[in-house]
Amino acid sequence: MALRRAAQRAVQQIGQQARLEESVLEQTVACSPLAALSGAITMDVAHASQLAVKQQMRSVQNIQKITKAMKMVAASKMRVAQASTERSRGITEPLVTLLGDLPAADVERNVAVAITSDKGLCGGINTTISKVARGTATATGGEGKQNSIVVIGEKGKAQLQRTNRNQIFSTMGDMAKIRITFPLASAVSEELLKTEYDAARIMYNRFVSAITFKPTLATVLSPDALERNAEAGSKIDTYEIEGSDRAELLQDLAEFNLAVTMYNGLLENSCSENASRMAAMDSSTNNASDLLSKLTLSYNRTRQAAITTELTEIVSGAAALEG
Structure with missing residues (x-):
């Protein structure tokens, strides 16, 4: 009996020693550099996530400032251009009434003039004009026809060179750096006269309202073509022309009509x-605001999760020390 009790006491002592060693081992591991490193890594990951979201928020805020500034600049330029455009219509419309606008005129030499912009971030207005130019070049082509394209604006040049490179007669760029005036339109018209066209088909976006633009095709005929197509819509024969220089008068009138139409097209576009x-920058500014709200919510959630993790670790550590 005494031997049995001695054996039981020995087993109990061995068990207590084992539990003590296990407890010491757990404390040693908890206080080891590996555990500290693991906790530090967890905190660093949470901190890095917060920094990444914060950097994204700063980037979105900077972009929002840029788009808002571009919107204000575009609105200012639009108001100035709108006033000039309305005045130019007062010159263009009487000439259209006098000479007619004959988009269906069947002539041998056609030149399509695509008026586009030099800069982007303005919606799909350049793509629309490029499509109209391609369609016009196809519709006026055929056997015995000579078609060429004159591109105004870098964006239209980039698009049309991919599909109609062989038909491009000339390109003009950097128009945005120059104030649109009638002398400028006259200089562009001089370049068009080098094509020796029968019909110049000028394509541009006609301004209707701040959110509405209408792709427009204006046809300007040469003096010879104007004579041949007088019955198709031109009212020039209803006026009596004094003097013997009818051909010279028609030549001057056709060149003036080309310059006026070009001037109006540049202003309208x-x-x-x-x-x-x-409109595009206003939409971008609103999208940036929405994205900033989502990023702010994500940042707050990440920060709250990091704080919760830290509190949990503190409470667990305190409980372990008390136990």
């Missing part, structure tokens, strides 16, 4: 470009 850019 500039006004449409700035209005479209204003």
